[in-house]
Structure formats: structure tokens, C-alpha cells
Amino acid sequence: TTSAETLEFQSEARQLLQLMIHSIYSNKDTFLRELVSNASDALDKLRLEAFRDKELQADTDDLHIEIDTDPEKRTLTVRDNGIGMSRDDVVALIGTIAKSGTAEFLKKLKETKDSAASQDLIGQFGIGFYASFMVADKVTLLTRRAGSDEGVRWESEGEGTYTIETVPDLPQGTSVVLHLKPEDAEDQLFDYTSATKIKQIVKKYSDFITWPIRMTEGEETTTVNSMKALWARSSSDVTEDEYNEFYKHVAHDWNDPLETIRLQAEGTFEYQALLFLPGHAPLDLFMRERKRGVQLYVKRVFIMDDCEALMPEYLRFVKGVVDAQDLSLNVSREILQQDRQIQLIRRRLVKKVLSTVKTMMADENPYKYETFWKEFGRAVKEGLLDDHENRTAILDICSFASTNDPEKATSLREYVERMKDGQEHIYYLTGESRQSIENSPHLEAFQAKGYEVLVLTDPIDEMWVDAVAGYEEKQFQSVAKGEVELDSDTTDEQKEEFSGLLTWLTTTLSEQVKEVRLSSRLTTSPACIVGDTNDVTPTLEKMYRAMGQ
Ligand code: ADP
Ligand code: MG
Numbered sequence: 001t002t003s004a005e006t007l008e009f010q011s012e013a014r015q016l017l018q019l020m021i022h023s024i025y026s027n028k029d030t031f032l033r034e035l036v037s038n039a040s041d042a043l044d045k046l047r048l049e050a051f052r053d054k055e056l057q058a059d060t061d062d063l064h065i066e067i068d069t070d071p072e073k074r075t076l077t078v079r080d081n082g083i084g085m086s087r088d089d090v091v092a093l094i095g096t097i098a099k100s101g102t103a104e105f106l107k108k109l110k111e112t113k114d115s116a117a118s119q120d121l122i123g124q125f126g127i128g129f130y131a132s133f134m135v136a137d138k139v140t141l142l143t144r145r146a147g148s149d150e151g152v153r154w155e156s157e158g159e160g161t162y163t164i165e166t167v168p169d170l171p172q173g174t175s176v177v178l179h180l181k182p183e184d185a186e187d188q189l190f191d192y193t194s195a196t197k198i199k200q201i202v203k204k205y206s207d208f209i210t211w212p213i214r215m216t217e218g219e220e221t222t223t224v225n226s227m228k229a230l231w232a233r234s235s236s237d238v239t240e241d242e243y244n245e246f247y248k249h250v251a252h253d254w255n256d257p258l259e260t261i262r263l264q265a266e267g268t269f270e271y272q273a274l275l276f277l278p279g280h281a282p283l284d285l286f287m288r289e290r291k292r293g294v295q296l297y298v299k300r301v302f303i304m305d306d307c308e309a310l311m312p313e314y315l316r317f318v319k320g321v322v323d324a325q326d327l328s329l330n331v332s333r334e335i336l337q338q339d340r341q342i343q344l345i346r347r348r349l350v351k352k353v354l355s356t357v358k359t360m361m362a363d364e365n366p367y368k369y370e371t372f373w374k375e376f377g378r379a380v381k382e383g384l385l386d387d388h389e390n391r392t393a394i395l396d397i398c399s400f401a402s403t404n405d406p407e408k409a410t411s412l413r414e415y416v417e418r419m420k421d422g423q424e425h426i427y428y429l430t431g432e433s434r435q436s437i438e439n440s441p442h443l444e445a446f447q448a449k450g451y452e453v454l455v456l457t458d459p460i461d462e463m464w465v466d467a468v469a470g471y472e473e474k475q476f477q478s479v480a481k482g483e484v485e486l487d488s489d490t491t492d493e494q495k496e497e498f499s500g501l502l503t504w505l506t507t508t509l510s511e512q513v514k515e516v517r518l519s520s521r522l523t524t525s526p527a528c529i530v531g532d533t534n535d536v537t538p539t540l541e542k543m544y545r546a547m548g549q
């Protein structure tokens with residue numbers, strides 16, 4: 001019944017493996033966190049599937065994770081009795097990298113020359129199972145899908161190919177056997193056959209895993225982790241390190257989060273939320289198949305990843321967990337979208353995220369907010385179009401480049417505080433780059449009067465400025481559109497004086513322009529082109545054309 005095959009890794013996977021084998025990543029211990037994280041996910045999935053599918057022939061009696069070390073053979077094994085994988089699963093999940101943004105990541109990595117920067121990039125990408133190859137020169141994976149009779153044996157040295165075959169009599173779930181690199185044998189730091197070392201690593205990175213992680217030494221089996229769901233513990237008991245490690249598990253990120261947000265609701269509808277703002281944007285933030293990052297639990301039982309009902313699209317980068325006490329374990333995505341309680345949770349989460357960012361903004365140390373805005377600002381601004389209820393709260397946390405200080409972005413509040421006497425509007429100019437905006441003749445008169453102009457260069461800016469009426473009763477007004485007149489209007493005499501020229505220009509340019517007008521908006525340039533108040537701007541026009549409209 002066995003049909004052993006040697007298959008090639010998909011090319012992205014091969015490149016990632018090369019990276020891991022010749023690893024420049026300094027913290028090798030993280031491989032264990034990845035394996036335990038996968039084992040925990042596999043147990044979550046099995047519990048849920050067994051609950052939903054009563055026909056499933058699965059053993060759910062003693063769900064746990066086991067770690068074994070063998071100093072003699074120099075192996076380390078991580079075993080779970082979770083959902084397991086079929087042969088096709090193994091080929092698809094282990095033989096390829098399905099993560100969107102992988103190609104971009106590899107490209108960036110190739111272009112990155114210094115090693116600290118490439119480590120940072122690897123950390124951002126988060127390399128799961130393949131992290132095994134930081135410490136092992138051969139990995140054997142044995143697995144059987146719950147409910148199936150057919151076991152699978154997979155083995156690879158990480159060098160481009162793997163073997164896969166069907167084997168009988170495997171226990172349900174997955175074992176990953178690492179054949180540890182001989183060159184690490186002498187190094188205490190990398191002694192992954194030492195039970196003490198393994199316990200330390202588990203404590204440090206995986207303590208919050210809610211399944212027992214067991215180790216056997218001699219006759220005695222102990223559970224190494226405390227198993228408490230972090231979000232159910234009182235926040236004063238949980239250390240920042242614990243939150244950070246939990247974040248890495250839920251977000252599949254290797255770096256610390258920028259901010260941790262906790263929320264607890266008691267009473268008739270009880271729930272806990274533990275949310276994180278990541279320190280960097282995922283590579284797929286603007287890709288079509290992007291996902292939302294919050295997991296749903298019901299009474300500590302994992303229900304689903306990427307729960308879109310809990311976070312609006314524009315906050316898709318928020319990661320974390322929501323544990324609701326009163327939902328049915330049978331809820332589906334469709335039901336959730338309609339569920340009143342979920343809608344209430346979502347409203348509260350959104351407000352909490354926005355207010356957290358506002359607090360970050362008020363902090364003396366601008367680093368956190370600035371990082372947040374640099375990474376996620378473009379996504380957040382989508383909320384100005386989508387989320388009417390929170391429009392003001394979103395405007396409050398926005399910042400924009402402006403002519404006030406080329407080095408420093410401004411909030412709208414700061415802009416309004418600086419407005420000159422007699423200035424009625426919040427002026428802005430959209431364009432492709434700061435430079436093209438600064439060179440624009442449209443700015444001249446505004447600068448001459450000392451009026452500040454927001455410099456908007458994101459494509460999304462073109463859209464929200466049309467949709468959002470204003471901020472603190474001040475309207476947004478493009479300096480490139482319509483008859484923006486600054487108080488010193490042209491006089492009748494001037495109109496008279498130039499009427500001949502204007503008529504001549506209008507006739508000569510009739511193919512190119514609608515109208516030629518005398519204006520006070522220029523100081524040094526002789527002429528400029530303006531759009532009608534309701535025209536689409538050149539950038540938008542380009543966007544529409546690119547979208548084929
Ligand atoms: P990620 O966990 O971010 O999806 P990994 O590289 O860690 O990426 O794992 C890839 C996939 O392989 C997982 O999503 C999962 O479907 C599968 N997998 C890995 N380990 C296990 C396991 N112990 N049991 C079942 N499936 C697993
Ligand atoms: Mg993983």
C-alpha cells in the first residue's frame with residue numbers, strides 16, 4: 001500500500017528553506033514555539049470538528065502535546081493527537097507556502113544586504129514549520145488525519161525535495177521528529193536534547209497554550225505549561241512578555257506587538273477580548289485575498305480564525321482573540337454577520353481600538369503612534385469612507401504631511417489650531433508625490449498668505465476628501481479645484497484690462513480647456529490649470545483608467 005514518492009518543494013518554499021538551513025536568524029529557540037503553536041492549532045481544530053461532525057471517527061479523550069528528547073540519537077519530537085493531515089494536506093501545506101505576499105517578501109529579502117535588516121524581515125514574515133531547519137538537518141513528519149485510516153510519512157533534509165509515502169498504523173495526529181544538527185552538539189546554547197532547556201523554552205514561549213504540553217523524564221510525566229487562557233486571567237497577573245508571546249502565536253509573527261488592548265464585558269452578555277496592534281503591516285495588507293485578524297472563541301473553545309464579523313475591513317490588521325460566553329459552538333460565519341451581540345461587540349472593539357490609537361498619539365513618546373500610522377494609516381483612512389459612525393474618531397487619529405513643516409506630519413487638530421484669522425477652510429492638495437505637489441503653482445497664493453496646505457499623496461486620499469465634509473466645522477477644500485478665491489479678488493478694472501487676452505486664449509485653447517479665467521490665486525506663475533469643483537482629479541482619473549473604467 002505504500003507508494004513512496006520524491007517530490008519537489010514549490011520554488012518559494014525552496015527558497016525559504018534555504019534561508020532556514022543557512023540560517024542567519026539569531027534566535028534558534030523559536031523553532032519550538034512554531035511546532036507547539038501548530039500542535040495547539042491542530043488540537044483546536046480537532047475539538048471543533050469533532051463537536052460539529054458527530055460522525056467523525058476521532059479520539060478526543062486526552063488531547064495534548066508531548067515533547068520527547070533523545071540525547072543518544074540526537075532527536076527531538078513534538079507530538080500532538082490533533083486533527084492530523086492527509087497526504088494531500090501534507091503536499092499542499094508543508095510542500096508549498098500558500099501565504100500571500102511570499103514572492104514580495106523573498107524579493108525584498110534578496111535586496112536587503114545587511115543582516116539585521118534581513119532578520120527583521122524574516123521575523124515579520126514569520127516562518128512556521130520550516131523554522132525546524134534552523135536546528136535540524138533532517139525532519140520526519142508522521143501524521144494521520146482524524147477519521148482516516150491512512151497515515152503519511154514525510155521526510156526532508158530541506159534541500160529542494162522531500163519524500164512522502166503512505167504508512168499503516170499511525171496514531172491520530174502529528175509527530176514531528178527533528179534530527180538535530182551535529183554541529184550544534186557541543187554547544188550548550190543549542191542543546192535541544194536537554195529536558196531542562198526544552199522546559200525553559202516552553203515556559204518562555206508557550207506557557208499560555210491551553211492544551212497540556214507534557215514531558216516525560218524517567219518514570220515521571222509532567223505538564224510543563226500553566227495552560228491558562230491569557231485573556232481569562234486578570235490583567236495585573238499577566239506580564240508583558242506573556243502578552244507578547246501570545247501575540248506571536250495568534251498572529252504568526254515573530255516580533256513583539258506595538259500595543260496590547262484588553263477588554264472585558266460582564267453582565268448579561270459576557271465576553272473577553274485581547275487585541276494587538278502589530279508593529280508592522282503584513283505583506284498582504286492591500287491584496288485582494290487579505291484576511292481579518294481576530295479569532296473567535298466561545299467559552300475557551302476555538303471557533304474560527306479571521307473572523308470578519310468582529311472587525312471592519314479597515315482595521316483588518318488588528319490581531320487577537322475574542323472569547324464570547326453566550327454564543328453557540330455551532331455558529332457559522334453567516335450567522336455571525338447577523339448576530340446582534342456580535343455587532344455590539346464589534347462596535348465596542350472598534351471604538352476601543354480607535355481610542356487606544358488616540359491615546360498613543362497623545363503620548364510624549366511619538367514613536368508608537370508614528371509607527372502605527374506609517375504601517376497602517378493607509379488602511380485606516382479607508383474607514384473614512386466605510387465607517388460613518390466613527391468618522392470623527394478616525395479623523396482624530398489621522399495625520400498628514402503639510403506645508404507647515406516638511407519634516408513633520410500634522411494632525412487635523414494641530415492644523416485647525418494653526419489656522420490664520422480669516423481662514424475658513426482646511427486646504428489640501430492631492431498629487432502623486434510631495435515634490436509634484438510642492439512644485440504646483442496652485443500653492444503659490446496660499447503660501448503667500450501663510451495658509452497651510454495638507455499634502456495628500458495616497459490614492460485613498462482622493463476618495464475620502466470627497467466623502468468627508470469637514471473637521472470641527474471646517475470644510476476640506478482643494479486648492480486645485482473650482483473657484484477657490486482668497487479674499488483679494490480680482491477687480492473689475494483688471495477684468496476689463498485683460499478681457500481681450502482672455503477671449504483670445506479661450507478661442508485658441510478651446511480644444512484643451514473649458515474656460516480661461518482671471519484669478520488672484522497665483523503670485524509668481526503666469527497661469528495654472530484648475531479642475532472644476534466636481535471634476536475628478538488627475539490622480540483619480542489615472543486610477544479609474546487603471547481599473548479599466
Ligand atoms: P502557519 O501555522 O502559519 O499556517 P506553518 O508553516 O507553521 O504555518 O504550518 C503550515 C500548515 O501546516 C498549518 O497551517 C497547518 O495546516 C499544517 N500543520 C502544521 N503542523 C501541523 C500539525 N501539527 N497538525 C496539523 N496540521 C499541521
Ligand atoms: Mg504555524
